[in-house]
Every structure is written in structure tokens, then in C-alpha cells.
Amino acid sequence: KQEVTQIPAALSVPEGENLVLNCSFTDSAIYNLQWFRQDPGKGLTSLLLIQSSQREQTSGRLNASLDKSSGRSTLYIAASQPGDSATYLCAVEGYQKVTFGTGTKLQVIP
Amino acid sequence: DTGVSQNPRHKITKRGQNVTFRCDPISEHNRLYWYRQTLGQGPEFLTYFQNEAQLEKSRLLSDRFSAERPKGSFSTLEIQRTEQGDSAMYLCASSLVPTGLAASYNEQFFGPGTRLTVL
Numbered sequence: 594k595q596e597v598t599q600i601p602a603a604l605s606v607p608e609g610e611n612l613v614l615n616c617s618f619t620d621s622a623i624y625n626l627q628w629f630r631q632d633p634g635k636g637l638t639s640l641l642l643i644q645s646s647q648r649e650q651t652s653g654r655l656n657a658s659l660d661k662s663s664g665r666s667t668l669y670i671a672a673s674q675p676g677d678s679a680t681y682l683c684a685v686e687g688y689q690k691v692t693f694g695t696g697t698k699l700q701v702i703p
Numbered sequence: 704d705t706g707v708s709q710n711p712r713h714k715i716t717k718r719g720q721n722v723t724f725r726c727d728p729i730s731e732h733n734r735l736y737w738y739r740q741t742l743g744q745g746p747e748f749l750t751y752f753q754n755e756a757q758l759e760k761s762r763l764l765s766d767r768f769s770a771e772r773p774k775g776s777f778s779t780l781e782i783q784r785t786e787q788g789d790s791a792m793y794l795c796a797s798s799l800v801p802t803g804l805a806a807s808y809n810e811q812f813f814g815p816g817t818r819l820t821v822l
Contacts, residue, residue: 637794
């Protein structure tokens with residue numbers, strides 16, 4: 594059974610700081626890993642998708658890495674802004690199933 | 704708006720009643736997923752469709768839950784004899800996995816969700 598863990602559960606940083614969010618998974622037989630953000634009471638917004646054969650993906654100030662063999666992914670956010678405040682979720686897709694972590698709640702303080 | 708849409712956005716019902724939610728995926732997306740999310744938790748996978756075929760159901764999807772995607776376009780999720788424990792946000796997502804390409808390229812796009820409250 595796939596288990597996905599995100600650490601830390603919550604994070605508070607001052608504006609402008611670079612930060613790293615972590616996602617770990619127990620079964621390395623995955624097709625892909627996707628990072629999302631979720632604002633309170635809203636649906637999920639896709640940030641980055643990393644295919645199993647890839648090591649990293651970049652979009653603007655975001656960079657996500659994937660180390661399948663160790664079961665880890667990181668989401669790096671550069672120069673954080675108050676608008677980045679949200680819950681960040683990672684999801685891994687395996688055979689016939691998608692498993693989400695419980696998320697990291699990020700607060701960026703102006 | 705070309706995103707995933709869900710209706711209704713909110714539903715309040717009494718215990719024992721049946722409810723039905725609808726999801727309209729992004730046009731031409733061949734995969735459609737249903738998830739359930741409770742407060743403070745990540746979404747839990749319920750089921751997914753490839754076109755009109757339902758390929759997988761989680762054990763969370765008890766016999767009171769049924770999902771359909773009759774023509775490979777919109778989907779409905781029905782909950783019969785609702786219980787207070789069914790109160791949650793129900794999320795729908797869609798994706799396009801081109802035929803012949805690896806399932807590794809499967810970016811999911813989510814709708815706004817339907818919040819169910821069972822009294």
C-alpha cells in the first residue's frame with residue numbers, strides 16, 4: 594500500500610525567503626508525481642508534474658525534483674510572496690490509483 | 704470557462720437521503736477521477752474512468768456509492784442513504800492521456816469541488 598508523507602505539516606516564513614517542501618512515498622513503482630496548491634475551501638491547482646523518468650521540473654519560481662529510488666520529492670519555492678500562502682499537496686500515481694499526502698500549510702508573512 | 708466544473712457547489716441533506724453530484728471534465732479529456740477530502744486531509748481516491756469504462760474503485764467506495772460516465776463525457780457520483788460520515792468535499796479531476804503514450808504523462812486538473820453536509 595502506497596503511503597505519502599509531507600513534512601513539515603505547517604511552515605511560516607517571511608516574505609522573500611527561499612523554502613523547500615518535502616514529500617516522501619513508500620512504493621517507488623510510480624508513473625508520476627504531481628504537486629498542487631490548494632487555497633482554503635477551493636479545489637486543487639496543478640503546479641508541476643514530474644514523470645517517473647524525469648529528475649526535475651521547473652515553472653517560474655518553482656522547481657520540483659524527484660528521486661524515485663529513495664522515494665522523495667522536493668518542491669523549491671524561490672523568493673516567496675504572500676500570494677504563495679496556501680496548502681501544498683503532492684500526489685503519486687501508481688497502477689490504477691493516485692495517493693495524496695496530507696499537505697504542507699504555508700504562510701508567507703509580509 | 705474551459706476548466707473542470709462541478710455541480711452543485713454545496714449540498715446540505717438529511718441523513719438517509721440520496722444525493723447526486725455532477726462533474727463536467729475539460730473537453731476531450733479521456734480520464735475522469737473522483738476524490739473525497741475531509742478537513743485537514745489530502746484527497747482520497749475513490750474511482751476513475753477511462754472514457755466510459757470505470758477502471759478502478761477504492762474500498763472507500765462502499766455499496767452506497769455509485770459513479771457513472773455514460774458517454775465518456777460528464778460523470779455523476781451518487782450516494783444513497785447518506786450518513787453523517789459522508790460529509791466532505793467531493794472533488795473531480797480530469798486528464799488527457801493520449802493513446803499509445805505512457806501513463807506517466809497524466810496531469811490532472813481539478814474542479815472546485817462539491818461540499819456535502821449531512822445533518
